[in-house]
Amino acid sequence: MSIIKVGPVEIIMGENDSRAPFSTCMVIKGKDNSALIECGAGMEALLSIRKQHNIKRIYLSHHHFDHTWGVSLFPDAEKFINPLDLNKALNTEELVKAQGFPAVLEEAELKSLLDEQHHFSPPGSDRVFERNLDIRDSYAYDQEFEVSGTSVMMIHSPGHTEGYCCPYLPEHGILYVGDFDLTSFGPFYCDADGNIDLFIRSAQKTLEIDAEYIVTAHQKGVMRKAEYKRKLIDYLAIIEKREQVIKRFIKNGRPPQELTKQSIFYYEEQTKRNPFYLKSEKLGIVKHLQRLIHQGEPFDEFYQEFLLVQNIKEKYTTYQSGLGKVNNQ
Numbered sequence: 001m002s003i004i005k006v007g008p009v010e011i012i013m014g015e016n017d018s019r020a021p022f023s024t025c026m027v028i029k030g031k032d033n034s035a036l037i038e039c040g041a042g043m044e045a046l047l048s049i050r051k052q053h054n055i056k057r058i059y060l061s062h063h064h065f066d067h068t069w070g071v072s073l074f075p076d077a078e079k080f081i082n083p084l085d086l087n088k089a090l091n092t093e094e095l096v097k098a099q100g101f102p103a104v105l106e107e108a109e110l111k112s113l114l115d116e117q118h119h120f121s122p123p124g125s126d127r128v129f130e131r132n133l134d135i136r137d138s139y140a141y142d143q144e145f146e147v148s149g150t151s152v153m154m155i156h157s158p159g160h161t162e163g164y165c166c167p168y169l170p171e172h173g174i175l176y177v178g179d180f181d182l183t184s185f186g187p188f189y190c191d192a193d194g195n196i197d198l199f200i201r202s203a204q205k206t207l208e209i210d211a212e213y214i215v216t217a218h219q220k221g222v223m224r225k226a227e228y229k230r231k232l233i234d235y236l237a238i239i240e241k242r243e244q245v246i247k248r249f250i251k252n253g254r255p256p257q258e259l260t261k262q263s264i265f266y267y268e269e270q271t272k273r274n275p276f277y278l279k280s281e282k283l284g285i286v287k288h289l290q291r292l293i294h295q296g297e298p299f300d301e302f303y304q305e306f307l308l309v310q311n312i313k314e315k316y317t318t319y320q321s322g323l324g325k326v327n328n329q
Contacts, residue, residue, distance in 0.1 A: 004222050006213055007172045008150060012049070013221055015042030020066040021123050023217040026167070026176060027053055030148025035059065036077070037152075037167050037176060038217070039070035043124040046070045057147065059139065059154070061178050062164045063088045063095060067217065069122050072129040082154065083138035084163030084321045092117050092131050098161070100192030100283045103316035105275075113275070141165060155209065159189055159199025162321060166206060173212035180206060181216040182231045186238030189287060190265060190280035192319035196239060196291050203236055246288055250299055256306040259285055282310055286317045 002013040008029040014022030023040040027049060033056040036049065049055065055077045060068050063085040071079050081089050088095040092114060096102070101113055119128050139145070141156040150172070154165040160179045167176040179188065180203045189199045206214075207229055214228040215221070223231075242264050249259055260281050261268050271278040289303045307314055 002221070006174055008148075009169060009172055009174060011174075011215055011222055012041050012045055014040060014045060014218075015124070018216075018218045018221070020218065021069065023066045023178075024215060024221060025049075026174075026215065027055075028148045028150045028152070028169075029053065030150070033057075033148055035148045036074070037061075038067050038178070039074070040066045040068065041070070043070075043073075043122060046073050050074060059147070059152070059167065060085075060089075060133075060135075061154075061167060061176070062161045063098065064161065064179075065120075067178070068133055069120065071133055072122075075134070078136045079134060080137055080139045081133070081135050082141065082156070082163040082165050085161065086135060086138045087321065088163075089133040089135045095131075097316070098191060098193045098319045098321075099276075099279070100190075100317060100319065101275075101279055103192065103286075103313050104279050104282050104311070106311075144170070155205075157202035157205065159195050159197075159202045160187070161191060162193040162195070162319070164202070166209075168209060168211065170210070173210070174215060175206060175209050175211035175213070176215045176217075177206050177228070178215075178217040180232070180235070181218040182220045182228070182235045183218055185265075186235065186242070188280075190284035192283065192317060193321075194283075194287065196287055200236060200239065203232060207232070242284075243288055243292060246285065247292065247297070250302050255309075256302060257309045259306060260310065264288075282312055283317055286312060286314075290317075 004011040010027040012025050014024055016022055018024045022042050023038055025038040025041045028035045034053040035057040036055050037059050039058055055074050058071055058077050058079045060081040088098050117131050120131050121128055139154055141154055144151050144153045151170055153168045155168050157164050157166045187199050189196050214223050214225055245264055265281050265284045266277040271281050293299050
């Protein structure tokens with residue numbers, strides 16, 4: 001278990017270099033109690049945190065499983081999540097809608113998925129927990145508040161999900177960019193509540209934050225801001241590379257049923273064995289096609305045929321929580 005200390009903050013890398021379903025978390029140590037930001041580092045790491053620290057509060061950046069699955073290990077801690085994800089954290093049906101599964105599954109398949117989603121076993125454990133998270137409340141975006149004696153701000157950074165935020169600790173120059181993770185996979189916006197243009201805008205906004213230490217959720221870990229800035233350029237360029245693959249495919253007259261086999265996001269063998277990967281491949285392509293059409297590309301006919309042959313229900317390819325405009329994004 002790798003730990004980097006910055007003042008009262010311990011940055012703890014997850015198992016397997018924080019590859020999903022694991023993620024890097026941070027402990028903020030206070031005089032009387034401590035707080036945990038994110039909760040997916042792995043059983044060994046989380047049990048060690050539970051033993052060594054008096055964790056009274058847990059703050060989650062968004063609803064994704066790899067950041068939240070460990071909260072059940074801290075039954076006495078108060079849990080908080082962003083306001084746009086609160087209902088998803090408490091309601092499995094709403095979570096599945098936000099993930100976009102109704103867009104690609106038939107009614108019977110969706111019911112079966114929901115039945116499975118109500119319970120889960122954490123990675124590396126045989127214990128079974130309720131999927132609905134025991135969340136007390138939501139926190140406010142873009143406002144400083146005190147956590148175990150340390151000032152924290154949850155910066156709303158939508159795109160990865162609609163509610164996604166980046167925890168910022170201004171006193172110690174730490175910005176947890178999380179899933180702006182710089183991995184070779186590239187940006188993920190393939191849930192119904194994801195958005196490509198907001199992802200780009202939010203990633204660029206992270207560069208405006210006065211932070212010395214940048215913390216990613218997966219693989220890369222902690223780096224200085226200058227390094228993050230350099231690597232972010234190549235990371236965001238993957239979005240354009242994906243679109244170039246799609247544009248060439250269409251302009252070469254290839255059939256829509258073959259587009260999901262081009263490994264734009266996942267390899268074909270991955271989509272065959274995991275319904276989440278297949279859903280994400282389809283929704284990611286849909287979002288790129290919608291974006292390209294909005295930019296003026298003549299792909300309307302292809303887009304409609306893609307929806308038809310892939311049996312995608314367009315109305316479920318996007319999702320908004322219905323809470324209105326939370327901030328100035």
